[in-house]
Amino acid sequence: MALTYEHIKQRLVEKFGEQVTGFEEPFGMLTFEAPKELNLKIMQFLFDDAELQFRFLTDLQAVHYPDNTGKELAVVYHLHNLTENIRIRFKVYTDISKPDVYSATALFSGANWMERETYDFFGVNFVGHPNLKRVLNVDEMDYFPMRKEFPLEDQTRIDKDDEMFGRGGSVI
Amino acid sequence: MSDVIQHSNIRLPEGSIEKQTTTLNLGPTHPATHGVFQNILELDGERIISAEQTVGYIHRAFEKLAERRPLYQITTLTDRLNYCSSPINNMGWHLTCEKLLGVKTPKRVDYLRVIIMELARIADHLICNSIVGVDSGAYTGFLYVMQYRELIYEIYEEVCGSRLTTNMGRIGGFERNFTPLAFEKLEKFLREYPKVLKEFENLFSRNRIFMERLMGAGPISADRALNYGFTGPNLRAAGVDYDVRVHTPYSSYEDFDFEVPVGSTGDCYDRFLVRNQEMWQSLRIIEQAYQKVQAFKGAEAEVFHADVPEYYLPEKKDVYTKMEALIYHFKIVMGEIDIPKGELYFPVEGANGELGFYLISDGGRTPYRLHFRRPCFIYYQAYEELTKGAMLADAIIVMSSLNLIAGELDA
Numbered sequence: 001m002a003l004t005y006e007h008i009k010q011r012l013v014e015k016f017g018e019q020v021t022g023f024e025e026p027f028g029m030l031t032f033e034a035p036k037e038l039n040l041k042i043m044q045f046l047f048d049d050a051e052l053q054f055r056f057l058t059d060l061q062a063v064h065y066p067d068n069t070g071k072e073l074a075v076v077y078h079l080h081n082l083t084e085n086i087r088i089r090f091k092v093y094t095d096i097s098k099p100d101v102y103s104a105t106a107l108f109s110g111a112n113w114m115e116r117e118t119y120d121f122f123g124v125n126f127v128g129h130p131n132l133k134r135v136l137n138v139d140e141m142d143y144f145p146m147r148k149e150f151p152l153e154d155q156t157r158i159d160k161d162d163e164m165f166g167r168g169g170s171v172i
Numbered sequence: 173m174s175d176v177i178q179h180s181n182i183r184l185p186e187g188s189i190e191k192q193t194t195t196l197n198l199g200p201t202h203p204a205t206h207g208v209f210q211n212i213l214e215l216d217g218e219r220i221i222s223a224e225q226t227v228g229y230i231h232r233a234f235e236k237l238a239e240r241r242p243l244y245q246i247t248t249l250t251d252r253l254n255y256c257s258s259p260i261n262n263m264g265w266h267l268t269c270e271k272l273l274g275v276k277t278p279k280r281v282d283y284l285r286v287i288i289m290e291l292a293r294i295a296d297h298l299i300c301n302s303i304v305g306v307d308s309g310a311y312t313g314f315l316y317v318m319q320y321r322e323l324i325y326e327i328y329e330e331v332c333g334s335r336l337t338t339n340m341g342r343i344g345g346f347e348r349n350f351t352p353l354a355f356e357k358l359e360k361f362l363r364e365y366p367k368v369l370k371e372f373e374n375l376f377s378r379n380r381i382f383m384e385r386l387m388g389a390g391p392i393s394a395d396r397a398l399n400y401g402f403t404g405p406n407l408r409a410a411g412v413d414y415d416v417r418v419h420t421p422y423s424s425y426e427d428f429d430f431e432v433p434v435g436s437t438g439d440c441y442d443r444f445l446v447r448n449q450e451m452w453q454s455l456r457i458i459e460q461a462y463q464k465v466q467a468f469k470g471a472e473a474e475v476f477h478a479d480v481p482e483y484y485l486p487e488k489k490d491v492y493t494k495m496e497a498l499i500y501h502f503k504i505v506m507g508e509i510d511i512p513k514g515e516l517y518f519p520v521e522g523a524n525g526e527l528g529f530y531l532i533s534d535g536g537r538t539p540y541r542l543h544f545r546r547p548c549f550i551y552y553q554a555y556e557e558l559t560k561g562a563m564l565a566d567a568i569i570v571m572s573s574l575n576l577i578a579g580e581l582d583a
Contacts, residue, residue: 027271027516057401059517059528059545078517078530078545082398082412085419089517110401113553121235136228136582145236152240 003051003084005030011052015045022091029089036092039075040102046079046088047107054079054088057104060114062122064096066148072096075124077104094124096147103129121146193221196564200229204568206303207578211555211567218564223556227549231582238542242507243269244343244485246542251337253544254580257296257523258338259288259328264520267422268529269343272514273483280468280475281345282424286461287358288331288340289423289520290454294365295324296523297405297447297454300575304444305376307572308385313375320368323361330354344484345477355462362459369451377448383441390558390570391439400557401550404525406574409446410438416521427464428457440573447575482509507537517545524548524575548580 008030012020020042022033034042046054058078065072071093080087094101103126104111115126116135123144126132134141143150198204198211205211208229214221234249241249250261263285270277277285298321302314325335330353332340341347376382392402397410407414415432417425433449435442468475477484481500490497503509513535519528525547534540551574558574559567 026514029517031515056398058519058526059530059543061530061543063532063541076530078528082414082419087517108401109396109399110550110553113549114401117549134228136231138228145233150236152236 003086029087031089033091036094036101039092043104043107054081056080056082057108057110060111062118062124064147070095073099073122073124075101099124100127102127105129220559220562220567223559225555227581230578234583235542238539240538242537248339251339252579254577255336256299256577257292259292259340260522262340263289264527266341266343268518268531271516271518272533275344275478275480277478278475283461283464285423287458290458291324293454293523294451295321297451301444301447303572307568308382313372317372320365327354327357342484344480349476373448386441389440389566391437400554403547405446406443406551409435409442411436416519416526422520428460430457440569443573544583546580546583548576552576
């Protein structure tokens with residue numbers, strides 16, 4: 001029986017009830033959200049369940065939404081069921097002042113560096129990670145460069161404001 | 173003599189604790205690492221007890237840079253990921269953008285892309301396999317096949333004007349049609365390369381010294397490989413037939429008939445054989461694609477981009493003479509074109525594995541967030557597990573047979 005998004009959704013709702021929310025399928029990939037405390041439970045369920053078998057962690061990264069107060073950082077997991085060839089994406093949001101998320105390293109060895117990278121750029125503190133230190137940037141760095149508060153351009157330049165990149169608007 | 177303790181034949185000052193192991197820095201710049209990697213190896217004699225990889229020496233913050241670049245300017249960043257097969261990265265990026273923008277490319281464009289991507293795969297595997305040869309002491313193969321990588325680069329040059337960092341194609345297709353000379357060179361490649369590859373195989377694959385050097389070096393089980401997130405030839409060498417071209421076909425890969433070679437032990441020798449077989453399969457795909465391209469007649473045979481003037485930069489001479497083209501040129505360059513909002517993950521089969529683009533667009537001209545899933549970065553973590561207990565010389569072979577490309581590793 002081919003696994004469908006409808007069925008995955010049903011199984012998740014059966015198991016976790018109201019806690020998994022925000023089901024959508026942007027560009028054909030099932031996406032949902034969960035509270036950050038549940039991330040490991042959900043991944044373990046998706047991993048172990050005889051029908052679901054999401055046993056391949058394709059990718060793990062974070063996104064910073066500065067305006068999303070209390071849920072500034074999103075950690076995004078892309079999981080893949082290789083036998084049924086179906087992918088899903090799930091997100092957990094965390095407060096930027098207390099960015100603790102459980103580490104998936106016990107489940108996926110490959111999560112090790114992906115989490116280190118996420119920590120390196122966004123400062124997500126993966127609880128339970130065996131070696132959470134910077135991976136691409138220098139160890140002495142004391143900020144998390146991919147957060148939106150670090151703009152790329154020289155701030156004194158007025159010819160390259162956000163308006164030219166299609167968002168916001170500035171008054172000159 | 174009283175301040176010296178006698179321990180076997182070595183005399184150490186009193187109070188010193190004899191260190192049982194040697195620490196060896198392999199890299200950051202070492203001729204055998206083919207790129208900037210540092211490995212801090214802990215050796216017991218010649219056996220590796222532990223390896224600690226340090227990466228990031230050529231980190232260029234592409235993900236951050238991409239947040240301030242319009243979509244079409246990000247292509248140059250993707251060039252510099254896996255620079256041994258930049259066209260695959262370029263095409264992958266264009267395909268991602270096309271999916272976001274809802275652009276449907278004509279079949280001919282798909283087939284031309286397939287030709288270029290498979291040429292790039294051959295060039296990449298050729299480097300990797302011949303470097304494995306170099307690292308095991310056989311230089312000849314490397315020098316011999318370089319001629320044909322050169323020919324592939326000449327084809328790139330004919331198609332886009334550059335060789336290594338190609339910046340090839342645009343959203344919707346190619347910047348210009350393939351010239352007759354490009355096809356001529358492709359024909360030459362298809363005619364001559366099989367013989368060369370056969371000879372290259374003869375030189376290595378049943379060569380006893382080579383086999384003994386590679387077999388059993390750096391093996392990984394299918395289970396561990398999956399758990400580590402291996403993809404591409406390295407995963408297939410471990411026996412898992414996962415190939416993005418088959419599982420989620422893009423750019424009309426479903427129209428082609430090819431096999432996915434798999435290994436069984438996941439050691440260096442299997443990785444070598446899988447790459448070699450993949451080159452044969454790539455050749456098959458190119459031949460089929462070239463036939464399909466030749467089958468187009470009339471106006472269809474001249475199509476090299478989709479008809480999407482909102483996203484595809486018009487030809488420069490039209491910009492000077494035609495009003496429409498001028499308007500679109502202005503709109504594209506000044507960012508007046510609306511980019512849809514959306515969030516998508518698009519994988520392509522890079523030469524090293526699944527190269528994924530995770531793109532979040534908030535409707536701005538530039539991505540809100542762009543993440544590259546770089547196969548190298550993910551499977552390099554397994555290096556310690558692969559080399560633990562092996563000899564120092566194996567560490568070098570394992571590294572080259574994994575095909576680590578510093579550019580992709582560090583992004």
